[in-house]
Amino acid sequence: MVRQSLIMAIPTLFFGGIIVFLLIWNFVISLENWSLFNPFPKFTGLLSYLYLFTQNFFYASIEHTILFTVGLVAIGNILGLLLAALLYFLPNNTQRAIYLSIFIYPIAIPPTATALVWLWLFNPQIGIDWLLSKLYLPSIPWFATPLNTQLALVLVEVWAYTGLAVLFYLASFLSVDRSIIEAARLDGASSMNLLFRVLLPNSMNGFIITTALLFLFSFRIFDIPFIMSGSATSPTLMTLVTYIYYLFAYSEYFSVAAALATLVAVIAAIVIIPYALLGLKRWVFRR
Amino acid sequence: MNNKYITRVIKYAILQLIAVMFVILWLFPLYAMIVGGFKSNMEAASAPILLLPRQFSTEAYYFDWFGFGTLVGLEFPMIRQLLITIPVALASVILGSMGAYFFYMQMERRPWISNVGFSIISLATFLPAQTLTVPLIELTSSLGIYQTYWGLAFAYFIFYLPMSALLMSIFLPVVPNYLVESARLDGARDWSIFWHVIFPLVLPGFLSTLIFVFLMVWQDFFTPLIIATKPSLYMLPVAARQYVGGYAILYNRSFAAGVITSLVPLIIFAFLGRYFIRGLAALGGGAKGI
Numbered sequence: 001m002v003r004q005s006l007i008m009a010i011p012t013l014f015f016g017g018i019i020v021f022l023l024i025w026n027f028v029i030s031l032e033n034w035s036l037f038n039p040f041p042k043f044t045g046l047l048s049y050l051y052l053f054t055q056n057f058f059y060a061s062i063e064h065t066i067l068f069t070v071g072l073v074a075i076g077n078i079l080g081l082l083l084a085a086l087l088y089f090l091p092n093n094t095q096r097a098i099y100l101s102i103f104i105y106p107i108a109i110p111p112t113a114t115a116l117v118w119l120w121l122f123n124p125q126i127g128i129d130w131l132l133s134k135l136y137l138p139s140i141p142w143f144a145t146p147l148n149t150q151l152a153l154v155l156v157e158v159w160a161y162t163g164l165a166v167l168f169y170l171a172s173f174l175s176v177d178r179s180i181i182e183a184a185r186l187d188g189a190s191s192m193n194l195l196f197r198v199l200l201p202n203s204m205n206g207f208i209i210t211t212a213l214l215f216l217f218s219f220r221i222f223d224i225p226f227i228m229s230g231s232a233t234s235p236t237l238m239t240l241v242t243y244i245y246y247l248f249a250y251s252e253y254f255s256v257a258a259a260l261a262t263l264v265a266v267i268a269a270i271v272i273i274p275y276a277l278l279g280l281k282r283w284v285f286r287r
Numbered sequence: 288m289n290n291k292y293i294t295r296v297i298k299y300a301i302l303q304l305i306a307v308m309f310v311i312l313w314l315f316p317l318y319a320m321i322v323g324g325f326k327s328n329m330e331a332a333s334a335p336i337l338l339l340p341r342q343f344s345t346e347a348y349y350f351d352w353f354g355f356g357t358l359v360g361l362e363f364p365m366i367r368q369l370l371i372t373i374p375v376a377l378a379s380v381i382l383g384s385m386g387a388y389f390f391y392m393q394m395e396r397r398p399w400i401s402n403v404g405f406s407i408i409s410l411a412t413f414l415p416a417q418t419l420t421v422p423l424i425e426l427t428s429s430l431g432i433y434q435t436y437w438g439l440a441f442a443y444f445i446f447y448l449p450m451s452a453l454l455m456s457i458f459l460p461v462v463p464n465y466l467v468e469s470a471r472l473d474g475a476r477d478w479s480i481f482w483h484v485i486f487p488l489v490l491p492g493f494l495s496t497l498i499f500v501f502l503m504v505w506q507d508f509f510t511p512l513i514i515a516t517k518p519s520l521y522m523l524p525v526a527a528r529q530y531v532g533g534y535a536i537l538y539n540r541s542f543a544a545g546v547i548t549s550l551v552p553l554i555i556f557a558f559l560g561r562y563f564i565r566g567l568a569a570l571g572g573g574a575k576g577i
Contacts, residue, residue, distance in 0.1 A: 016411060018445050026419065086302065108502050117317075117323075223524075241415045
């Protein structure tokens with residue numbers, strides 16, 4: 001009986017096994033000195049890692065990744081929380097559902113389209129700045145300095161992924177027991193008090209899910225910086241994942257690319273596996 | 288009493304106003320994209336992008352669809368995308384749900400198997416795909432499927448079959464255990480338990496997973512970027528990228544390319560958005576209440 005369900009699981013186990021196999025292979029490549037001009041690599045230990053640590057791009061891409069990730073997690077959490085509260089207090093269910101889907105639709109459309117439209121919205125003459133000048137507001141020099149460009153990317157990320165935060169905060173607000181809310185209302189709690197004293201303390205799960213997912217989505221963001229800056233060669237928008245592609249496609253050191261990929265995979269796994277086993281699995285199977 | 292009523296109305300109006308403001312902000316890029324694609328090239332380059340076109344023109348769509356010079360038209364990438372994405376998503380979800388069934392069955396008897404399996408499928412779902420660049424290209428070229436449709440489908444399966452299994456393992460536990468046990472006592476085997484007892488009950492979850500995975504495969508930019516780099520194999524997101532050209536001569540055309548790339552996802556989201564949202568919610572353990 002067990003054997004038949006095992007046969008049914010073969011495709012999943014096979015492709016899941018390939019992921020593990022590729023990660024191990026990646027680690028093995030990172031210990032060699034394989035490059036375009038050295039087709040017969042030898043074991044060189046941690047040399048690729050040491051080379052990686054001498055590169056300025058490596059430190060720059062760490063800085064940018066931290067900026068993009070912290071920016072999205074912080075802004076996404078706060079904005080998502082406020083928008084979820086806004087939707088929670090709307091009395092009409094249909095309206096709430098429609099607004100929620102409007103906040104989520106950016107996740108469904110291809111990042112290629114997102115990057116391409118936002119590139120135009122940041123145009124200093126005819127983009128958002130045109131609207132700001134019509135409203136007598138100061139215009140924003142989006143791409144004037146590297147920092148401005150990076151903050152503009154955080155803005156695009158916020159537009160693209162805040163829907164996630166809204167969804168999970170709203171879900172945890174709605175799962176708070178109605179009787180607690182009625183009781184607070186009877187005691188004369190204002191909406192603000194209700195939000196910060198009753199709903200928020202009961203939304204720990206929402207906070208953990210949102211933070212983990214926003215971190216993972218922004219940590220792996222590749223398409224938007226890649227397309228907005230034209231390719232993976234721009235030092236301004238280079239993140240750890242675009243730097244992997246840069247090392248692979250524009251430099252000849254394949255082993256260095258594999259070394260960086262190993263580091264990134266380890267960081268991702270440190271977040272993913274506890275999230276999956278302690279979070280996801282427990283929430284699902286507790287029912 | 289009357290005073291209290293008025294403050295409540297004002298509060299409600301402010302709430303609505305703020306909500307509508309954010310909704311409009313969120314719709315801005317979509318609006319700019321649709322409007323921009325219908326402008327003439329000169330107008331798209333010079334007129335504010337948030338204004339409606341003075342003269343309605345479909346020139347940009349002709350240009351993008353059939354291509355020009357070295358720019359590959361989006362006609363064949365679109366057909367390719369439909370022909371590859373639909374079977375890949377369907378096969379991933381069917382095979383992935385069988386895997387999820389296995390992990391679900393092992394839950395009580397051998398928890399370590401289901402823990403290891405769950406970790407691996409989560410890793411495959413959330414891991415940045417870029418970390419596998421070098422070995423993935425090595426593997427596909429040594430199998431002789433680099434730069435082919437098979438190689439592309441193979442790479443999609445590596446990422447999206449485990450993702451389907453993860454989403455389905457979130458949806459499966461809604462089936463009460465006693466149904467499975469009683470079917471087993473009646474002598475049903477796993478294959479028929481899965482198809483006749485479990486599958487009909489998790490059909491909504493199956494649809495959610497299917498739609499979520501389909502849209503994720505559709506918008507995948509990186510996998511075709513490294514596996515199918517020949518212009519004759521361009522997938523839609525990669526082909527559309529040619530039309531971005533950072534303020535070059537492609538003004539209205541880059542908006543049109545954006546519309547063509549996101550046309551299918553937008554239609555699906557408009558009609559089946561509920562399922563997509565439920566699939567997304569599954570990434571956070573099901574998010575009860577939505």
